[in-house]
């Protein structure tokens with residue numbers, strides 16, 4: 761285990777198993793739509809969801825587009841600023857398509873609230889959210905998720921795509937960062 765990690769919450773195997781389950785759910789939900797000629801696009805919220813999205817896409821047996829969006833809400837610190845802006849927009853139009861947003865973690869919910877509202881204005885056929893993690897915090901914006909990977913405690917979490925100041929994204933597990941590291 762990395763020296764800056766206090767505790768592993770979800771191991772590489774546990775994550776793989778859960779992602780496979782979620783992929784199965786998405787396959788069940790979307791394959792009929794695709795058979796009827798509808799289009800599906802998996803949208804990755806960069807950069808935290810990149811690893812999750814890559815694994816989820818391969819666990820989902822549905823023809824789909826993959827597109828990427830980057831929003832900023834945190835800077836490099838550990839506290840949500842509540843200010844969300846689009847840093848990189850999708851490459852393709854989502855009009856008439858079924859959008860699945862893959863996000864790394866739902867904390868205050870402000871990022872997803874903003875994203876969902878923004879995507880809805882582009883006339884997609886549907887917008888659903890799949891979040892790898894949901895933090896157990898008070899006052900979280902009410903975001904309806906199709907699937908949540910894992911519930912996690914209100915601590916600073918890193919690994920499997922999640923960073924602190926751009927570090928730890930490549931840890932294969934999800935763990936709690938030692939508070940000494942960011943205090």
Ligand code: IMP
Pocket residue numbers: 808833834840863864865866867868869870871872915916917918922923924
């Ligand atoms: P929200 O807008 O507060 O829900 O925050 C969502 C974004 O903040 C996520 O997409 C993450 O990039 C980041 N974030 C929130 N909590 C954590 C954490 O514990 N570790 C790493 N990033 C986090």
Ligand code: MG
Pocket residue numbers: 805806807808809864865
């Ligand atoms: Mg993020």
